[in-house]
Structure formats: structure tokens, C-alpha cells
Amino acid sequence: MRIKVSRNRLIQIALVVLLLAVAFAVAFEYFEGVDFFTAFYWAVITMATIGYGDVTPSTEGGRIVAMVASVAGISTFTALVSLLAENFISSSLRRMMGMH
Amino acid sequence: MRIKVSRNRLIQIALVVLLLAVAFAVAFEYFEGVDFFTAFYWAVITMATIGYGDVTPSTEGGRIVAMVASVAGISTFTALVSLLAENFISSSLRRMMGMH
Amino acid sequence: MRIKVSRNRLIQIALVVLLLAVAFAVAFEYFEGVDFFTAFYWAVITMATIGYGDVTPSTEGGRIVAMVASVAGISTFTALVSLLAENFISSSLRRMMGMH
Amino acid sequence: MRIKVSRNRLIQIALVVLLLAVAFAVAFEYFEGVDFFTAFYWAVITMATIGYGDVTPSTEGGRIVAMVASVAGISTFTALVSLLAENFISSSLRRMMGMH
Ligand SMILES: [K+]
Ligand SMILES: [K+]
Numbered sequence: 001m002r003i004k005v006s007r008n009r010l011i012q013i014a015l016v017v018l019l020l021a022v023a024f025a026v027a028f029e030y031f032e033g034v035d036f037f038t039a040f041y042w043a044v045i046t047m048a049t050i051g052y053g054d055v056t057p058s059t060e061g062g063r064i065v066a067m068v069a070s071v072a073g074i075s076t077f078t079a080l081v082s083l084l085a086e087n088f089i090s091s092s093l094r095r096m097m098g099m100h
Numbered sequence: 101m102r103i104k105v106s107r108n109r110l111i112q113i114a115l116v117v118l119l120l121a122v123a124f125a126v127a128f129e130y131f132e133g134v135d136f137f138t139a140f141y142w143a144v145i146t147m148a149t150i151g152y153g154d155v156t157p158s159t160e161g162g163r164i165v166a167m168v169a170s171v172a173g174i175s176t177f178t179a180l181v182s183l184l185a186e187n188f189i190s191s192s193l194r195r196m197m198g199m200h
Numbered sequence: 201m202r203i204k205v206s207r208n209r210l211i212q213i214a215l216v217v218l219l220l221a222v223a224f225a226v227a228f229e230y231f232e233g234v235d236f237f238t239a240f241y242w243a244v245i246t247m248a249t250i251g252y253g254d255v256t257p258s259t260e261g262g263r264i265v266a267m268v269a270s271v272a273g274i275s276t277f278t279a280l281v282s283l284l285a286e287n288f289i290s291s292s293l294r295r296m297m298g299m300h
Numbered sequence: 301m302r303i304k305v306s307r308n309r310l311i312q313i314a315l316v317v318l319l320l321a322v323a324f325a326v327a328f329e330y331f332e333g334v335d336f337f338t339a340f341y342w343a344v345i346t347m348a349t350i351g352y353g354d355v356t357p358s359t360e361g362g363r364i365v366a367m368v369a370s371v372a373g374i375s376t377f378t379a380l381v382s383l384l385a386e387n388f389i390s391s392s393l394r395r396m397m398g399m400h
Contacts, residue, residue, distance in 0.1 A: 049150050051153075
């Protein structure tokens with residue numbers, strides 16, 4: 001993850017993560033019959049690999065959505081978090097060295 | 101994780117992850133007495149480190165399977181997710197730079 | 201994550217993680233009406249992506265705090281854990297090679 | 301995580317992870333009054349960031365142990381998993397290229 005990303009690219013990746021979260025939420029809402037906000041909350045908590053377990057799939061379709069989200073969702077979320085983490089470390093270092 | 105991987109190698113690693121998920125699912129099914137789909141769902145949610153807690157091991161054998169999956173399963177799943185995340189970042193960059 | 205960080209910088213990043221954990225805890229306490237220790241415990245378990253599910257948001261506000269923590273909190277926590285993990289690997293290597 | 305580690309160093313890091321898991325398990329057992337196997341299972345599931353939530357701390361002491369494990373435990377566990385993941389990717393590549 002050494003690629004130097006500009007603010008624009010970070011926003012682009014964040015948008016893909018957001019779009020995937022919305023897509024998984026819509027699919028989860030369809031199979032599980034919960035409202036969109038709950039489904040979106042479930043998608044974010046799943047893609048972040050937190051997985052509280054307060055909202056979980058009970059149907060076969062919902063579980064398949066969860067498994068797809070665990071590969072596709074986590075990969076893109078991890079990409080975003082890795083870039084943010086690296087940016088955070090770099091900016092901390094720059095601030096320390098008076099290059100802010 | 102800087103190794104440039106081809107599509108073939110990604111598929112190969114995905115296959116290892118899938119085989120491990122099936123192996124852990126079979127072992128979990130054996131100890132916990134759940135159906136294969138539930139066991140496979142448990143394996144994926146565990147290897148992805150989501151761990152909802154809706155399906156958890158209640159036997160000593162099942163808990164040992166879970167602990168083995170938490171080392172062997174997560175390592176390979178992390179390898180897959182890291183490669184996908186890196187590919188995703190790279191392809192985003194290439195698309196940005198008009199080199200798709 | 202190849203940046204060589206000094207002890208001072210590690211402490212600086214740990215402080216940012218601590219400040220964020222306190223901020224998320226205060227917000228969670230406000231929306232969910234739990235005591236500060238429980239809210240802080242929730243924040244750390246969330247930022248570490250453990251997410252036991254013993255303390256979860258039940259209000260819309262609390263869920264939004266959880267989603268913000270899942271991006272901002274995890275990114276900084278991941279930065280800290282990555283640096284500690286890398287330092288740990290490096291120091292293990294140095295000790296092995298008699299350079300402690 | 302680009303450091304090339306020998307089998308010996310991997311075993312050394314695995315031992316540190318194991319020792320920490322035992323230490324956290326003993327502390328958890330002390331505060332929560334569960335048996336050692338359950339406490340050790342809790343420690344591994346926590347350090348792996350799975351966090352099923354089937355075994356969670358209910359005392360203040362146990363929650364402090366969980367928070368310490370979420371920083372110290374996860375860092376070393378992540379180091380182990382990262383090295384295993386990298387070794388796994390490398391060996392897959394070598395096998396593909398007939399260099400096993
Ligand atoms: K989790
Ligand atoms: K969890």
C-alpha cells in the first residue's frame with residue numbers, strides 16, 4: 001500500500017465503498033425485510049468487519065449477501081482504511097517534522 | 101504486499117480460501133450438528149473476522165475448529181483481501197490516469 | 201507501512217487514537233445513555249473491529265456514531281496496530297540477530 | 301511487512317502470540333470466573349478480532365483486560381497473520397512458477 005494517493009483518488013475510492021454499501025444494503029433490505037437505515041448500518045458494520053451481531057441475516061438470500069459483502073465489501077473498505085491509515089501516519093510524520 | 105499478481109494467481113489464492121472454508125465448514129458441521137450451508141456461512145463470517153455471533157461453536161471440538169480457522173483461515177483470507185484491495189487501488193489509479 | 205517511526209511518533213499516534221476513542225465514547229454516551237466506562241469500552245472494542253455486540257447502539261444517533269467510528273476510528277487504530285505489528289516484527293528480528 | 305522471515309522467526313512470533321493469549325486468558329479467568337479453556341478461546345477469538353460475543357467480559361477488570369488485548373494482542377496477532385499471509389502469497393507464486 002505504498003502508492004501515494006491524492007485527495008481526489010481517496011474520494012473516488014470512498015465513493016466506490018459508499019456505492020457498494022448502498023448496493024449491499026438494498027439487497028439485505030430485500031431479503032431480510034428491514035428498513036433501509038438498518039440495512040445500511042448492517043452493511044457498514046459488516047464491511048468494517050465489526051459485525052456486532054445486532055443485525056444479522058436470517059434468510060438464505062441474506063446470508064449469501066453477507067458472504068459476498070465479506071469478500072467484495074471488505075476488500076474495498078480495507079483499501080480505503082489502509083489509505084486513510086497511511087495518510088494519517090504520513091501527515092503525523094510531516095507535522096512532527098514541521099512540513100505541514 | 102507489493103507483489104504484482106496476475107488474474108490466474110488471484111484465482112488460485114481464492115480457490116485455497118474456498119477449499120479452507122469448505123474444510124472448516126465440514127469440521128464445524130461434524131462437531132456442532134448444523135447443516136452445511138449454516139456451517140459454510142459460519143466459516144466465511146469467521147475467516148473474514150466479522151464474527152456476528154449468530155452461529156458460534158458450543159462444543160469443545162467446534163471451538164478448537166474456530167481457533168484453527170482464526171489463524172489458518174484468517175491468514176489466507178487476509179492474503180486474498182489484501183491482493184483484491186491492492187488491485188482495486190491500482191485499477192482506480194490507472195482509470196484516473198486514463199490507462200484502463 | 202514501511203515508514204520507520206520513532207517512539208515519540210508512536211506515542212503521538214496512540215494519543216490521537218485515545219482522543220478519538222474518548223470523543224466517540226462521549227458521543228455514544230450522549231445518544232445511548234450509558235455510563236462513560238461502558239461507552240469507552242464500546243469505542244475501543246469497535247475501533248479494534250472486535251465488535252462483541254454486548255454493547256451496541258440502539259438509537260439512530262448512536263448508529264451514526266458507530267458508522268463514523270467504523271471509518272475514522274478504524275483507520276487510526278489500524279495505523280497504530282500496523283506500526284506496533286511492524287515494530288514487533290523488527291524487534292524480534294533484531295533480537296534474533298543479536299542487535300538488541 | 302516486506303521483511304523476509306525464516307521459519308524460525310515465524311515460530312518465534314507465533315510463540316509470543318501464544319504466550320500473550322495464555323496471559324490474557326489467565327487474567328480473564330481471574331476476573332470473569334470462567335474455566336481456562338473458555339478464557340483461552342475468548343482470548344484467541346478476541347486477538348483475531350472475530351469477537352463472536354458468546355464469551356464477553358462482564359466485570360470492570362475483565363473489560364480492561366479486553367481493551368489491553370485489543371491493542372497488545374491484536375498487534376502481535378496481526379504481525380503473525382501478515383507474515384503468514386505474505387508467506388502464503390509468496391509460496392503460491394513460487395509454486396506457480398515451478399520454484400517450489
Ligand atoms: K469482528
Ligand atoms: K464481531
